[in-house]
Every structure is written in structure tokens, then in C-alpha cells.
Amino acid sequence: MTRAATADQAQSTSGTEHVDVLIVGAGVSGIGAAHRLRTEFPERSFVMLEAQDARGGTWWTHRFPGARSDSDLFTYGYRHKPWRGASIAAGDAILEYLDEVIEEDELADRIRYHHKVTSLDWSSEEARWTARVLRTDTGEELELTASFLWMCQGYYNHDEPYTPEWPGTERFEGTIVHPQAWPADLDHAGKKVVVIGSGSTAATVVPALAQTAEHVTMLQRSPSYWFPAPSVHELATMLAPLDLPPDWTHEILRRQYVQQLDWLATTGLEDPDQLHAFLVESIRPLLPEGTDIEKHFTPSYRPWQQRIAFVPDGDLFAAMREGKAAVVTDTITEFTEKGVQVSSGEVLEADIVVTATGFNLSVFGDIPFRLDGQPVDFSQRVTWRGIMISGVPNMAYAFGYFRHSWTLRVDLVNDVVGRIFERMAKRGASTVVPTLRPEDEGLPLLPWSDPDNFNPGYVLRSQDRMFKQSDRDPWTHMHEHDHERVSLPEADIDDGLQYR
Structure with missing residues (x-):
């Protein structure tokens, strides 16, 4: 060169x-x-x-x-x-x-x-x-x-984000938006929202919308794995009173997270049943009573064959317990004037549909x-x-x-x-x-x-x-x-x- x-x-x-x-x-x-x-x-x-x-x-x-x-x-x-x-x-x-x-x-x-x-x-x-x-x-x-x-x-x-084609979207009287092209002036306060998808984007947008929306429904074709990680690591809380140099705290926490991620990746490959049980049991006490975990939170694939959706402080599940959010596991038949019809025949009414369907x-x-x-x-x-x-x-x-x-x-x-x-x-x-x-x-x-x-x-x-x-x-x-x-x-x- x-x-x-x-x-x-x-x-x-x-x-x-x-x-x-x-x-x-x-x-x-x-x-x-x-x-x-x-x-x-x-x-x-x-x-x-x-x-x-x-x-x-x-x-x-x-x-x-x-x-x-x-x-x-x-x-x-x-x-x-x-x-x-x-x-x-x-x-x-x-x-x-x-x-x-x-x-x-x-x-x-x-x-x-x-x-x-x-x-x-x-x-x-x-x-x-x-x-x-x-x-x-x-x-x-x-x-x-x-x-x-x-x-x-x-x-x-x-x-150009990825959005599947569904019958009837032209009849829908509300707003359809992809997270990758979110309008700055979109007002969701007091609205009924359906979020299609249950990956990392949905894990983020559902609890955020639920704060002011009338209700948010997360519609998934199949379940994902979730991990309710704390937004502030307990080790960071322990280190805070020690008044360590920032470089020290950073390095200690960096190593801790690397070790945690290594364990998740290795266990997902070598002992997927163990990681599956760990992930499912970590969210069980956070879900609303009576939740069908087998239907809504048990994926068909091995842990880490797809990304695990991190839920800081379990905020998504808190929104579900408060009745501000819910999950529906089904496939889309068509869009109607008032929402999304799924294969069970139910119409999920919506003012806004968010297509968190990937890229x-x-x-x-x-x-x-x-x-x-x-x-x-x-x-x-x-x-x-x-x-x-x-x-x-x-x-x-x-x-x-x-x-x-x-x-x-x-x-x-x-x-x-x-x-x-x-x-x-x-x-x-x-x-x-x-x-x-x-x-x-x-x-x-x-x-x-x-x-x-x-x-x-x-x-x-x-x-x-x-x-x-x-x-x-x-x-x-x-x-x-x-x-x-x-x-x-x-x-x-x-x-x-x-x-x-």
C-alpha cells in the first residue's frame, strides 16, 4: 500500500x-x-x-x-x-x-x-x-x-426492509409501519397496536409502545427464546460503592459478560436441553398466571439457532402482567378493514400494525x-x-x-x-x-x-x-x-x- x-x-x-x-x-x-x-x-x-x-x-x-x-x-x-x-x-x-x-x-x-x-x-x-x-x-x-x-x-x-405480502393490506384502514422506516410523527398513544414478529425488534418495541398505547398485541407465527437480563448487572451494583477507576469497572464487567455469553453459546451447542430449560424457567415467574408456555414460549428450534431476544428487567413481561400487552401465536389469514385476521378466525383489531418481520x-x-x-x-x-x-x-x-x-x-x-x-x-x-x-x-x-x-x-x-x-x-x-x-x-x- x-x-x-x-x-x-x-x-x-x-x-x-x-x-x-x-x-x-x-x-x-x-x-x-x-x-x-x-x-x-x-x-x-x-x-x-x-x-x-x-x-x-x-x-x-x-x-x-x-x-x-x-x-x-x-x-x-x-x-x-x-x-x-x-x-x-x-x-x-x-x-x-x-x-x-x-x-x-x-x-x-x-x-x-x-x-x-x-x-x-x-x-x-x-x-x-x-x-x-x-x-x-x-x-x-x-x-x-x-x-x-x-x-x-x-x-x-x-x-428496503423485509415485509411479507399478506392479502387485504390495501383494505386496512389503519397505519402499517416497519420499524426500519418509523415515521417521526406517528402517534400511538391511546391506539390499538398489533406487532407482527417476536424477535429482538419486537422485544424492544412492544414494551415501549405499551407505555402509552391502549393495548399492544404481539402476533408471532412461532415462539422465540427470551432472556430477562437486568439493564444494570448485579456485579456493577456491587462495584459501584468501591469507586473504582472507570477502566477497571469496564474491564471487570466486560470479562463477566464475555464469560456469560460464552456459556450461553457453548451450552446451546453442547447441551441444548439444559439451555432450553434455563431460558424457559427464567421467564416462567415473570409471565401472567395461566400463560400457555408450551404454546407461546417454547420454540421448535435449538437454543441459539436463532438470536435470543434479550428483555431488560423483564419489561415485556411486566407489560403483559399489567394487561397492556399480550401474545398471540397463530398465522395471518388476511388483513381486514379493522385489523388482522388469523387462522383461528379471530380478528386482532388495530389502529396501527407494526411489521417487525426482519430485514x-x-x-x-x-x-x-x-x-x-x-x-x-x-x-x-x-x-x-x-x-x-x-x-x-x-x-x-x-x-x-x-x-x-x-x-x-x-x-x-x-x-x-x-x-x-x-x-x-x-x-x-x-x-x-x-x-x-x-x-x-x-x-x-x-x-x-x-x-x-x-x-x-x-x-x-x-x-x-x-x-x-x-x-x-x-x-x-x-x-x-x-x-x-x-x-x-x-x-x-x-x-x-x-x-x-
Whole structure:
């Protein structure tokens, strides 16, 4: 990679702006990558292109009532910046945390909002990427080049959420809204609300709406697993009187949460019956008397084959006990003028229907890639340790955990990318490309996500478009944190990578 004399953007010989590193996305992944560049590689120039009109990614898109983390912030926060506050935090608090990182690292002038990347082209002759960009606020089309591409755009389509088609929606006289596109002026006070879905979003939005709505019904096709985690960990309460330095408290709680998450992930795989009993029994005393737990709260899949919905302080179940919320397990027959009819024949009356039905997985922002003019079909390529893609030069991507906090893995990925940067500089290499080894001839292409391991709807709907993994290192991914916190720091960055 070419090193700039300063961290300021340079102009290429064609007049097009050139940077050493182009970061796509200004959410938690992109800001974390920018922190690494600013602090560990200050001589490299970089910019961050963000299609939305502000930072935050997920936390800017999701502005529905009650939007909050479903991971603890002591592990969701960056390794380098201690989290101060409740373990489970609202979206606004997370944005404030990211704003602090942006200010501390002086990143504001590196972020360009309303910049939507429309194509990415690699030239082997020039050893650089060309990004074509649309200014969504002005309609202007731009172009810039970069020696290295860091894809931090997230894993779902922010503009087109997933909503199934149901008969009769055009007859419904109320409002239908997806949490991913929540209108700022939607008033739910005193209204009857039906929330379709029972995943992490429903776990958040139902208790928030129930505070002022007349009633909220959570309509699920099948049950999910729930975990009533405290918003403030009991260990944090014990540590508070000791007046410890914030760094100490952060590290202690971070380790505690990592241990807890490791136990949940490991037990879900090795002893699913034990974890099933633990999760069901943890919510039993919180449910209204007479609740049919078998029908409404006993999933058909193994614990952790899909995300466990965290319920801080059991707020969802409190709303149910108070009669402000209820759960119905059934399938939708059609929408009527007054609500949603289910297969039992009952019509769930509603003024507002919230389709908390998930999202569409996105392959690198659905941006067209070309290598020396040839389109890239990612579905025919394999991952290198969940960080790079076979045959694609000078490109890394950020993808976190599904079962642990996203940022735990982002920090580990950034460590590996930093090591690759150092290796390139030491060898005077302008390119690094994941390349199959001789022993990998005939390498089997396996699904991006093994359905027996992790199989939520948004994964299964997108398997055919996603890149693949295989049956051997370094062409695997989707490992747990207790494995990768050892394997990634020890990863051989020559194995499967060619430096030129």
C-alpha cells in the first residue's frame, strides 16, 4: 500500500481524489476502523463514505420507540473506550458514545454523509480501487480512488426492509409501519397496536409502545427464546460503592459478560436441553398466571439457532402482567378493514400494525464489484477467516458476531487487518489477495451459514447470494468468540494470502 506523506487526501495524476484507505460505512464498524487508522497508522490517508445523513448505521436507521441494544454495552462498546452507564442502553446513548469516539479521534472531517457508493472497480495495473459515488443530497456523481478498501457497511439493506405480502393490506384502514422506516410523527398513544414478529425488534418495541398505547398485541407465527437480563448487572451494583477507576469497572464487567455469553453459546451447542430449560424457567415467574408456555414460549428450534431476544428487567413481561400487552401465536389469514385476521378466525383489531418481520441481508451493500472489468460473483467465492474474500485484492470487511456482541469481533478483525497492513509495508507490497493453496484444489463450497448452526429467516432467504466458506482453515468463519479470541490473534497472515 502506498503511504501518504500526511494523513490528508492526495490527488492522483488524473485529478481524481486518492486515499490510502477507503472505508465504506460510518456505523460502529466504520468508526472502529477509522479509530485504528487514526491511532495506529496516522501516516495513511482515509475517508469514510456514508450513504445516510448521519453516523451510526443501525442506530441511525432504527429510531422506533424504545430502540436499544440487545447486547450488553460493555462488550458492544470498543475495547479501547470504556462504556459508562447501564449494560443495556437506548439507541441515543449509543450514538452519543460514537460521537465521543468521533470527537476524540478527530474523525468528523473524514466522514462524508449522503455519499452512496454505486460501484467499485479494481485495476491490477494501477493497484487501486475506483469508487463511483452518488451524492444523494445533490444528485452529483463523484469518483475517487483508494489503495485499500475497508467494507464496514453492515449486513442488511437499510432502505428496503423485509415485509411479507399478506392479502387485504390495501383494505386496512389503519397505519402499517416497519420499524426500519418509523415515521417521526406517528402517534400511538391511546391506539390499538398489533406487532407482527417476536424477535429482538419486537422485544424492544412492544414494551415501549405499551407505555402509552391502549393495548399492544404481539402476533408471532412461532415462539422465540427470551432472556430477562437486568439493564444494570448485579456485579456493577456491587462495584459501584468501591469507586473504582472507570477502566477497571469496564474491564471487570466486560470479562463477566464475555464469560456469560460464552456459556450461553457453548451450552446451546453442547447441551441444548439444559439451555432450553434455563431460558424457559427464567421467564416462567415473570409471565401472567395461566400463560400457555408450551404454546407461546417454547420454540421448535435449538437454543441459539436463532438470536435470543434479550428483555431488560423483564419489561415485556411486566407489560403483559399489567394487561397492556399480550401474545398471540397463530398465522395471518388476511388483513381486514379493522385489523388482522388469523387462522383461528379471530380478528386482532388495530389502529396501527407494526411489521417487525426482519430485514434483507445485503452482500457488501449490494454494490457491484468488478475486477479488471469483470463482474464479481461473491456467491462463487469463499471467505478468508471472515475478513477477506478469495481472489479479491486489497479488500477487508467487518462482520461481527450474531451470538456475542458485534463489536467484540470487529475489534479482533481490526487487529488482523492492522497486522496485514504492517506485513505489506515490511515487504513493500502494493497488493494482498486471498488465494487458494495447491492443497485447496476442488475446495467444496459450503453455505455461508450452516442451517444447523444458525438459521433465522434473513439468513436462509439470502444463502444463495452470499459468499461461501469451506471445510478447512483459513476458508471458514462463523466461529464463536471463545474460539476466535485465540485463533484470530494467532492467525498466520501468510497462509492463504499472497503479497505482491
